[in-house]
Amino acid sequence: MKFDGFDWDSGNRAKCQKHGVSIAEIESLFLGTQLVAPDTLHSSKEQRFRAVGRTINQRHLFIVFTLRKNAGTLLIRPISARYMHTKEIQAHEKEIP
Numbered sequence: 001m002k003f004d005g006f007d008w009d010s011g012n013r014a015k016c017q018k019h020g021v022s023i024a025e026i027e028s029l030f031l032g033t034q035l036v037a038p039d040t041l042h043s044s045k046e047q048r049f050r051a052v053g054r055t056i057n058q059r060h061l062f063i064v065f066t067l068r069k070n071a072g073t074l075l076i077r078p079i080s081a082r083y084m085h086t087k088e089i090q091a092h093e094k095e096i097p
């Protein structure tokens with residue numbers, strides 16, 4: 001997935017960090033291998049996506065995000081983030097060993 005950066009403000013930063021996930025961990029997920037799928041249940045106003053994968057610290061994350069275009073750049077705007085549960089990790093490991 002090619003993108004130019006991240007779109008952060010006080011609203012999405014606070015919501016993403018409420019589960020103890022740092023901004024650096026969230027951004028690092030997109031530097032490695034992740035599974036991305038549309039989040040069709042929550043895409044009524046804008047197209048949303050779900051991403052699962054490992055951070056640079058090898059923690060498993062689940063992130064909901066949208067894409068924003070700003071002055072010709074494509075930015076990832078995280079909406080929420082949390083660490084994955086054991087069953088979610090096991091399912092993810094089957095998809096990406």
